[in-house]
Amino acid sequence: MGEPKANRHEGLLKNAILIAGPTASGKSALALRFAHERDGVIINADSMQVYDGLRLLTARPDDVDLNAADHRLYGHGPPEHAYSTAEWLRDVEGVVLKGRAPIFVGGTGLYFTSLTEGLSSMPAIPSEIRAHWRGRAQAEGAASLHAVLSERDPETAARLRNTDGQRIVRALEVLEASERSILHWQQQRETPLVDLASARAIVIEPERQALAERIARRFDLMMEQGALAEAESLLSRKLDPLLPIMKAIGLRELGAYLDGEFSIDEAISRAKTATRQYAKRQMTWFRNQFGPEWQRVPMG
Known part of the structure; x- marks a missing residue:
C-alpha cells in the first residue's frame, strides 16, 4: 500500500x-x-x-x-x-x-x-475512496463517522473532536487507502x-482583553468594507460544506443571518465570539x- x-x-x-x-x-x-x-x-x-x-x-x-x-x-x-x-x-x-x-x-x-x-x-488517496467518505460525511454527519473511526482507529479518534469532519474524513481515507493509521504516516x-x-x-x-478588543474593531471594519456581500457571494456558489473555505470565521454566522435565522447584530456578535475562541485555540x-x-x- x-x-x-x-x-x-x-x-x-x-x-x-x-x-x-x-x-x-x-x-x-x-x-x-x-x-x-x-x-x-x-x-x-x-x-x-x-x-x-x-x-x-x-x-x-x-x-x-x-x-x-x-x-x-x-x-x-x-x-x-x-x-x-x-x-x-x-x-x-x-x-x-x-x-x-x-x-x-x-x-x-x-x-x-x-x-x-x-x-x-502521506499515501495517495484513490478518487473512489475519497468520494466514498466525503459522500458519507455529507449524508451522515461528522459525529457518525467519528464513531466509525473510533471502532477502526481508536487512537486517532481520541485525538479528534467529533465535529471535525474534515480531519475525521482524512483519517478514514488514509486508513482505507493504506491499511495504516494516519498516526503512522504522521511519524514519517x-x-x-x-x-x-x-x-x-x-x-x-x-494580552487576551486587548486582543478581544482588536478582534471586535476589525470585524466591524470588515462589515463596513463589505464582508456581508462577500459572504453572500461565496455562499451562492453552493460549495461542499466540508471544504476548508467553508470554515472561515464569520461565513457561517453571516450565512445564518442571510437565511433569516437571527439578526445582523446577533450574527456579528457570534462571529466576534467565534473569532475570540479561535484565537484562544491558536x-x-x-x-x-x-x-x-x-x-x-x-x-x-
Missing part, C-alpha cells in the same frame, strides 16, 4: 524570518517592517488566506499592504479546492527567491511545523525546508507546540 517516500528537500533554508501568532495580533504589520528592513519577501502561512473569494473575512492584506512589499501565496487557491499543507509547502519552494529574505507570516501552526520539522509523508517526516536554528522565529502573545497551540527557539513577544 506504499511506503514513505524519500526526502525531497536537498538542503535547509537559512536565516528565514518566521512570524506566528493568533488572528488580529499584528503579524502583518511586523512582517512589513521586516520586509522593508531586509528587502524581504512576505510569504503567507495562513491556511485561510490562501483562498480566493474571502479577502475580508480571512483578513488578507489589503491593496495598500500588498503594494508596500512583495507578498506571495495570498488568495491564489480556488475556494472549491481543499488546499493541503503539502501543496502549500511545494508552492513555498517555488516562491523563495535567492538573495531575498523569506518572511513567513500567519496563524496556521501546521504550516510552521511543516517548514521547521518536515512534512509527514521529510527533511525540513527551514533551518530553525538560524531563523528569527517570533510568536506574538497578546495561542494554546503555539504555547504547547513551539519550543525555546521561538521568541515570545507582546502584541504590537
Whole structure:
C-alpha cells in the first residue's frame, strides 16, 4: 500500500524570518517592517488566506499592504479546492527567491511545523475512496463517522473532536487507502525546508482583553468594507460544506443571518465570539507546540 517516500528537500533554508501568532495580533504589520528592513519577501502561512473569494473575512492584506512589499501565496487557491499543507509547502519552494529574505507570516501552526520539522509523508488517496467518505460525511454527519473511526482507529479518534469532519474524513481515507493509521504516516517526516536554528522565529502573545478588543474593531471594519456581500457571494456558489473555505470565521454566522435565522447584530456578535475562541485555540497551540527557539513577544 506504499511506503514513505524519500526526502525531497536537498538542503535547509537559512536565516528565514518566521512570524506566528493568533488572528488580529499584528503579524502583518511586523512582517512589513521586516520586509522593508531586509528587502524581504512576505510569504503567507495562513491556511485561510490562501483562498480566493474571502479577502475580508480571512483578513488578507489589503491593496495598500500588498503594494508596500512583495507578498506571495495570498488568495491564489480556488475556494472549491481543499488546499493541503503539502501543496502549500511545494508552492513555498517555488516562491523563495535567492538573495531575498523569506518572511513567513500567519496563524496556521501546521504550516510552521511543516517548514521547521518536515512534512509527514502521506499515501495517495484513490478518487473512489475519497468520494466514498466525503459522500458519507455529507449524508451522515461528522459525529457518525467519528464513531466509525473510533471502532477502526481508536487512537486517532481520541485525538479528534467529533465535529471535525474534515480531519475525521482524512483519517478514514488514509486508513482505507493504506491499511495504516494516519498516526503512522504522521511519524514519517521529510527533511525540513527551514533551518530553525538560524531563523528569527517570533510568536506574538497578546494580552487576551486587548486582543478581544482588536478582534471586535476589525470585524466591524470588515462589515463596513463589505464582508456581508462577500459572504453572500461565496455562499451562492453552493460549495461542499466540508471544504476548508467553508470554515472561515464569520461565513457561517453571516450565512445564518442571510437565511433569516437571527439578526445582523446577533450574527456579528457570534462571529466576534467565534473569532475570540479561535484565537484562544491558536495561542494554546503555539504555547504547547513551539519550543525555546521561538521568541515570545507582546502584541504590537
